[in-house]
Amino acid sequence: MMAPMAREENRATTSTRIRTPEAPTPVRPSPRAWTTRLLIAGIVLTALNLRPAITSLGALLEEVRDALGMSGSVAGLLTSVPPLCFAVFGVTAPRLARRFGPAAVVCAGMVAIAAGLLIRPFTGGTAGFLAASALTLMGIAVSNVLMPVIVKRWFPDRVGSMTGLYSMALALGTASAAAVTVPMTEALGGSWQTGLAVWGGLGAAAVLPWLPFVRDRGTTPAQGGTAPARDAHARVDAPRLRVTRSRTAWALAVYFGLQATGAYITMGWMAQIFRDSGVHAGTAGLLLAVTMVMGVPLAFVIPRLATRLPHQGPIVLALGVCGLAGYAGLYLAPAGGSWLWALLLGISNCSFPLALTMVGMRARSSAGVAQLSGFAQSTGYLISIPGPLLVGVLYQHSGGWGLPIALMAGLMIPQMAVGVLAGRDRTVEDEATR
Numbered sequence: 001m002m003a004p005m006a007r008e009e010n011r012a013t014t015s016t017r018i019r020t021p022e023a024p025t026p027v028r029p030s031p032r033a034w035t036t037r038l039l040i041a042g043i044v045l046t047a048l049n050l051r052p053a054i055t056s057l058g059a060l061l062e063e064v065r066d067a068l069g070m071s072g073s074v075a076g077l078l079t080s081v082p083p084l085c086f087a088v089f090g091v092t093a094p095r096l097a098r099r100f101g102p103a104a105v106v107c108a109g110m111v112a113i114a115a116g117l118l119i120r121p122f123t124g125g126t127a128g129f130l131a132a133s134a135l136t137l138m139g140i141a142v143s144n145v146l147m148p149v150i151v152k153r154w155f156p157d158r159v160g161s162m163t164g165l166y167s168m169a170l171a172l173g174t175a176s177a178a179a180v181t182v183p184m185t186e187a188l189g190g191s192w193q194t195g196l197a198v199w200g201g202l203g204a205a206a207v208l209p210w211l212p213f214v215r216d217r218g219t220t221p222a223q224g225g226t227a228p229a230r231d232a233h234a235r236v237d238a239p240r241l242r243v244t245r246s247r248t249a250w251a252l253a254v255y256f257g258l259q260a261t262g263a264y265i266t267m268g269w270m271a272q273i274f275r276d277s278g279v280h281a282g283t284a285g286l287l288l289a290v291t292m293v294m295g296v297p298l299a300f301v302i303p304r305l306a307t308r309l310p311h312q313g314p315i316v317l318a319l320g321v322c323g324l325a326g327y328a329g330l331y332l333a334p335a336g337g338s339w340l341w342a343l344l345l346g347i348s349n350c351s352f353p354l355a356l357t358m359v360g361m362r363a364r365s366s367a368g369v370a371q372l373s374g375f376a377q378s379t380g381y382l383i384s385i386p387g388p389l390l391v392g393v394l395y396q397h398s399g400g401w402g403l404p405i406a407l408m409a410g411l412m413i414p415q416m417a418v419g420v421l422a423g424r425d426r427t428v429e430d431e432a433t434r
Contacts, residue, residue, distance in 0.1 A: 112139030114203030171295025179289030257383025294346025312423030323348030
C-alpha cells in the first residue's frame with residue numbers, strides 16, 4: 001500500500017519538476033547585459049565629444065578672429081593648442097587611470113569638456129578663450145588616451161569592432177560639428193558665442209553613462225566577473241616596459257604625430273582655404289563636414305580590416321595616396337574640384353582610427369596598451385604642435401595657400417614610411433621588456 005503511494009508521490013514530484021520550467025515567467029535582462037550596454041553607450045557618447053570643440057571653432061574661426069582681434073599667427077597658435085594640450089595632459093592619463101580607474105578619469109574628462117565649452121565663448125578675450133579651450137582639451141586628451149585602454153580591458157575579444165564603433169562615433173561628432181555649427185549659429189540669432197557654447201550640452205550628456213562605473217570599478221562586463229572595488233580589473237597597472245626602447249612604439253608615435261598634424265591643419269584651416277578661394281562660408285563648412293564624415297563608415301571598416309591583416313602597411317599606403325591627391329587638388333583648383341578634394345582628404349584622415357587600432361594590436365595586455373597609448377599619443381601630439389602654427393605663419397607672410405599646402409603634402413611622405421614600420425606584426429613587450 002505504501003509502495004504504490006510512494007511511486008505516485010514520485011510521479012507527482014517528477015511531473016511537477018517537468019512542468020515547472022514550462023511555466024511562463026517574466027524575462028529580465030541580466031545585470032551583465034545592462035552594464036555592457038551602458039558601457040557601450042558611454043564609449044559612443046565620449047567619442048562624439050572628442051572633436052566638436054575643434055571643428056566647431058574651425059567653422060567659425062573667421063568670426064572668432066574678428067571678434068577677439070586675432071592675427072593670422074595668433075589664430076595659428078589657436079589651432080596648435082589642441083595637440084599641445086593632448087601632449088601635456090595625455091601623458092598623465094595612464095597614471096590617473098592607475099589611481100582612480102579609467103572610467104572615473106573619462107567621466108571627469110567629460111565634465112571638463114562640458115564646462116570648457118560652456119565657458120569659452122563668454123570669456124571676453126583671447127587669453128580667457130585659450131584658457132577655457134585648454135580645459136576642454138584636457139578632458140579630450142585623457143579620454144583620447146584611455147579609449148583604447150577601455151576597449152582592450154572590457155572587450156578584449158572585440159578590439160577591432162569596438163575600436164571601429166567609437167572611431168565611427170568620433171568621426172560622426174567631428175562631421176556634425178563642422179556641418180551644423182554655421183547654420184545652427186544663424187538659426188540661434190547669428191551669435192558665434194551661442195554657436196560654440198551649444199556643444200557643451202553634448203558633453204554634459206556624456207557624463208551620465210560613466211557615473212555607475214566611477215564607484216563600481218571592480219566589474220568587467222564583457223567578462224562577467226566581479227572583483228574587489230580596487231581590483232586590477234579597474235586599475236591599469238603598468239607593465240615592466242621601457243617603451244622608448246621599442247622601435248615599433250617610436251614608429252607608431254611618429255605616425256600618430258604626422259597624421260595628427262594633417263588632421264588638425266585640416267580641421268583648423270580647410271574651411272578657410274575654401275572661403276578664400278571664393279566658396280560661401282556655409283558651403284565651406286559643408287565641405288569640411290564631408291571630409292570629416294568620410295570617417296563615419298571608414299572608421300568602422302578600417303579597424304576591422306586592420307585586425308585581420310598581419311601587416312597594416314598596405315592600408316597606410318592607400319590612405320597616404322588619397323591624401324597626396326587631395327592636397328594636389330587643393331593647390332591646383334581649390335574651388336573647381338572642392339567636393340572631390342574634400343572626399344579624398346576625408347579618406348586620408350582615416351589614418352587616425354588606423355593608428356588607434358595599431359595601438360591596441362602592438363601590445364598584448366591592457367596595461368601594455370595603456371603605456372603604449374600614453375607614449376604614442378603624447379609624443380605624437382608633441383610632434384604635431386608646430387604644424388598648424390607654421391601653416392598660419394606661412395599663410396600670413398606669403399599671402400596665399402600655396403606654401404601651406406605644399407607643407408601638408410610634403411609631410412605625407414614620412415607619414416607613409418613610418419606607418420609601414422608601425423604596421424609590422426610585433427608587440428612592444430617583445431622589444432621593450434626589461
